[in-house]
Amino acid sequence: MISTTALPPAKMPRPEPNKRRRLLQTAGAVAFWVVVWQVAAATLGYGGLFLTSPLGTLEALARLLPTADFWHRIAFSALRILAGFLLAVVFGALLGAASARWKLVRILFNPVMQLIRAMPVASFVILALLWASSANLSVIVSFTHVLPVVYAGVAAGIADTDRQLIEMAKVYRLPLSRRLRYIWLPGIFPSFCESCAAAMGMCWKSGVSAEVIGLPDHSVGDALYRAKITLTTPDVFAWTLVIVLLSASLSAIATRLLRLARNCLCGEVRA
Template identity: 30%
Template sequence: MPPMTDTRARGDALASRQPSRHSISPPRTARRDPLRAWRIAGLALPFAALVLLEVVVRRGWLPDHLVPAPSEILDTLARMGIMRVARHVGASTLRVAAGFAAGAGLALVVGAAMGLSRRIDALFEPTFQALRAIPSLAWVPVLLLWLGIDEAPKITLIAIGAFFPVHLAVVAGIRDVDRKLVELGAVYRLGPLALFRRILLPAALPQIVTGLRTGLSLAWMFMVAAELIAATRGLGFLLSDGRETGRPDLVFGAILLLALLGKLTDGAMRRIESRWLGWRDAFDGASREGGK
């Protein structure tokens, strides 16, 4: 074989061993979730509790006039019909959405002002401490006198419930920002708005999101009290109606729907939290558990 032909053959063989830039690389193996079994167990746990409750009630170990069997609760909801259940769920959800938006929005503004200014905090903090101690049901007669019996007092009561946890989280989040970060912003000559947007807000965001989740859960709790105000529709109305008519299946059916709605909305907030705070490199317990 001539030298030129031999060199070309060795070059072709070497090129055949090297992967092409356009070749498709083998798919990477999916990263195994170490908590997958625990997550599945967490989802199965409430269903196992319902099955156990069904057995306990059916065997007569627990009086069914106090705690109905889960199958009876589901049968009650099924006999109500999808449209009727949807009307009650929709009415409560709209009230929670409106009240949470109003209360959390106002809390973000007021909390930011109090967190950034010691003077504003000293002016308003004593009043907010006193208002925060008032139980939800104590607001009901006041709101009835001021706003009547329409939707306004219901939404206002829900807004009150959502306001305080968000307000506390915003103030605490801003006050807990590391002073060195603020001094770094001063070194770079950031203005007040740029300092808030680029340093204070990102650093305080984890606590703010936690406050929003807490405020949303309290909004659902205050919704039940709000729907005691001359409501004719909603899950709080179903609770009151079941109590007055002596129907525990209706009461527990409303409680079941409240639990499902609370879980769904909190799950949505957790998705928002993971999207907003995906940049964090925070401790989540995995390293400690992995070392065991």
């Protein structure tokens, strides 16, 4: 009798106890640091002037949330930072693919990407202020910080693509569309997704830093700076918390969307 080995099904759910344990561990670690923060704020915070407590941060956030100005600033910064991110993803992907295909492109662009990676945000902001209005500063700065990350991610993904599958496609003379869909994209996606998730965090950091230096009106960076000069430390903490939450949630959304795109694009052959 022919043995057909019983294998786990393709979409086997992860064992729940492990997931729950990991969640509990993370929640425990977060709770530990919140307690440390609370104790530090109570002992060293000088009534919230130097270090606001977690509760003080939440109170400040609750005060900011219902105001139109808060949402206006979030929309202003998010639109520009995400525009820079999306532009960088498109250009980074195209340049990364071109550099993997043509050596000349790689030789030309590798030093530029390394230079961009090494340059401090402040230098970029000052230069960008000479070239563009402060309102569009975060577009330029988030673009320049995301570009080398996506470029490197796509180039690495292409390098990691299975050479044996590429040979197979050559022998069977697969059309380019099928090679892209079923061989190149699945090869590139893991490293591309990873770089996009990392870049999403970076673009918020660099974008808000640029706004703090360039002070465009109605931006999150401007609000942070105002909170600093007026010594309203709880607002600084509240805005920082908002930026962290926005960055993390958008990073998670981007990763999910990319996974969905991969499953739709590379999952099934139209016979």
